[in-house]
């Protein structure tokens with residue numbers, strides 16, 4: 001493997017990266033770095049998701065704030081600093097806030113008296129809030145680039161296995177699709193136009209009259225705007241590993257399976273040595289396969305599937321099925337986890353340096369919401385996903401779903417891809433099918449788990465929303481005060497309004513609210529997914545051509 | 554059981570800030586029992602989707618006075634209602650791009666100053682001192698009033714909601730008002746999706762849908778709903794104190810307590826509420842261009858989310874307050890355009906006053922529902938519909 005020979009500066013120290021390495025990878029040779037403190041209480045928080053969706057790896061790069069270390073491919077001479085922690089994320093004096101106010105600071109009712117002091121509170125709180133200093137003008141100039149404009153018969157969002165299968169099936173029919181893929185480096189697809197490092201951020205409902213029907217906005221890292229028009233859109237956006245509620249669930253060292261997998265490869269050891277793996281299904285098996293040598297134990301909220309049992313036995317890894325994950329210990333990093341078997345069993349402590357969450361994979365469905373597709377509640381995994389026919393057809397004419405976001409199993413990918421290609425080729429202007437209004441009323445697996453967990457002491461201090469630093473107790477208090485439904489709880493507590501836009505807090509919040517409000521999760525409501533899908537630089541949007549229409553619908 | 558009683562003294566349609574404040578004032582004045590119905594959730598209308606701007610710089614005295622009284626109410630809000638609304642009086646700055654816009658702003662300044670408010674006319678250098686990093690040549694000057702400001706709208710809604718309820722106001726969510734029941738030429742009840750309720754007075758505080766509700770009740774009104782979009786950026790450390798509004802295109806933005814840049818821009822939207830509160834690429838692009846053009850360094854800031862809501866516009870830019878002369882018992886509390894939050898505290902007291910039959914200090918040529926029934930409106934319109 002190549003030696004690190006790309007110099008960059010991190011917090012004033014000279015370091016080196018390998019060619020094509022992300023900043024997070026370069027900083028995670030042995031263990032994950034500590035890059036930030038939480039927004040309100042300045043608790044240490046580490047990189048969590050590894051795929052550019054959380055708030056755990058925000059740094060300042062060459063004068064630009066809020067850059068995600070896991071999405072930044074290092075350039076020559078990059079100057080990196082950390083923000084919102086003083087003097088550093090390791091030793092932050094403001095951490096005292098979290099220690100002095102373990103139950104949180106109630107800024108909704110507090111900081112009002114005496115009235116003459118309000119301007120003072122405001123100045124202080126403003127200073128403490130905000131993740132980074134505003135950018136420099138040079139930083140804005142450096143990311144500006146002329147917009148990319150593309151017209152395509154078919155655009156495929158997501159170049160993972162499902163997107164690739166559809167692209168290949170289309171190519172075989174003589175259609176050359178445009179594929180947008182979010183990961184920074186990935187292999188092109190034969191027969192398709194492949195654009196890597198590009199995130200589709202906004203897909204408005206199709207225009208009824210127009211041809212092509214769809215206009216999609218995207219941006220390419222770090223800040224190039226892109227506008228695509230297409231007759232058909234295939235969304236193969238996959239899913240992501242969700243978070244879990246327990247004591248210290250935002251402690252550095254707690255990370256998603258996405259992060260564990262993205263920071264590990266044939267030539268790269270994972271950034272942990274003794275991880276506790278949470279989950280007993282297919283995703284846990286994937287983590288074992290790639291990082292098994294560095295896993296200490298497998299813990300699952302429910303049963304552990306035979307495939308995982310087999311792999312763990314081979315590596316002599318102990319199994320803890322049907323366990324409550326009560327919490328982690330360790331002040332600045334995870335040092336151990338505390339378990340209890342469900343139904344009132346004994347508790348156990350396992351020493352570890354990471355907790356990998358692989359227990360629940362949630363679909364990346366924002367673009368379907370934006371496009372106006374009919375959505376449905378899926379009790380497994382407990383999330384909303386588009387209504388889809390087996391051939392990928394959704395309720396929006398010309399919009400198709402492929403792969404796991406459509407709830408299609410990985411083993412049938414090629415067959416489904418053929419079906420989608422047939423549906424697109426056969427009849428691009430097909431009428432929207434009607435879907436039976438079936439309601440999936442089966443209880444989500446984790447509901448019973450959380451019911452048990454919420455009875456344990458001290459659960460109020462768990463973090464319900466890591467981006468904005470909202471505690472479970474604040475959610476409970478809102479419910480007790482008579483506020484109901486996720487839309488109102490969101491506005492009351494600010495949960496879900498941070499930089500991940502609810503990706504990591506909503507799946508759990510829906511279940512917890514369902515328990516607190518004593519009604520099924522699908523009656524708690526859902527938060528309308530608002531564009532853009534990920535924070536999109538103003539420079540990228542500003543470079544795009546103005547839509548010609550005089551009147552905006 | 555949806556409602557606790559069969560009949561109420563007053564039923565308010567809409568649990569937005571105007572409906573809740575009106576119910577609160579009614580209950581305080583002993584005008585109960587009061588029922589508020591809303592088909593959505595609390596803060597689901599404009600009151601949960603706005604930019605939180607509160608200004609007293611207006612073109613007409615009538616509006617300046619309502620706004621000034623509301624500013625006083627918001628200053629006291631934290632103590633009176635028990636919620637911290639982060640009302641931050643760090644000013645509104647109106648920007649002119651050329652001399653003729655500046656002349657218009659000077660006229661506004663003259664009205665505002667003559668009402669005893671300390672507004673200032675600034676030159677380009679004065680503007681640059683308030684807006685760090687503004688592009689050179691972007692402005693020739695503007696007006697500034699320090700006691701204008703911004704607030705966090707949600708806790709205002711919670712505070713008034715809780716205060717109204719503790720005074721006995723009943724708030725029924727998930728209940729749609731379908732129209733009024735008329736007997737002997739006056740209001741006798743409200744027809745709802747959950748059945749009828751008897752009441753001699755219905756207040757139409759349905760925000761962007763108030764025109765729809767009036768028309769459903771058989772009243773032809775000129776209220777028009779227009780969709781307006783808004784966005785929020787990633788949070789940054791404080792760099793901007795005032796709310797900035799540009800006269801030419803209605804661009805407005807401020808930096809919230811949390812550090813996000815929050816703002817919008819006027820685009821020619823198609824009227825009507827059929828489309829739902831969605832966002833459009835046209836807005837994102839126009840807004841990004843406007844922001845980056847004015848403050849180039851914002852190019853490196855990410856847009857976090859965009860959303861939209863409805864303005865409830867009237868032809869002359871004034872709200873509609875008072876009983877409809879065509880239908881006794883039908884009281885209007887609507888037509889707030891894009892400025893209902895900043896006018897709600899003072900205006901809602903007058904709406905409650907109209908319900909209780911109290912005399913009003915509002916100029917009927919500007920605020921009464923009957924002004925639209927006369928052949929031509931005699932008063933000067935309120936045209937400073939920016940920000």
Ligand SMILES: Cc1cc2nc3c(=O)[nH]c(=O)nc-3n(C[C@H](O)[C@H](O)[C@H](O)COP(=O)(O)OP(=O)(O)OC[C@H]3O[C@@H](n4cnc5c(N)ncnc54)[C@H](O)[C@@H]3O)c2cc1C
Nearest residue numbers: 567569570571592598599600604606730760862893894895
């Ligand atoms: C993007 C945007 C930015 C804005 N910025 C500002 C600002 O900076 N400053 C400012 O002062 N104002 C601003 N406004 C305007 C302000 O938000 C509104 O004027 C104000 O919230 C109106 O309050 P309301 O109570 O009249 O209406 P709403 O808050 O809209 O409440 C009306 C309620 O009526 C309900 N309803 C409607 N029809 C029915 C029916 N038939 N039956 C039952 N219920 C019904 C709705 O569900 C809704 O909850 C902005 C508005 C928007 C959209």
Ligand code: FES
Nearest residue numbers: 050052053054070
């Ligand atoms: S670890 Fe980079 S965004 Fe989550």
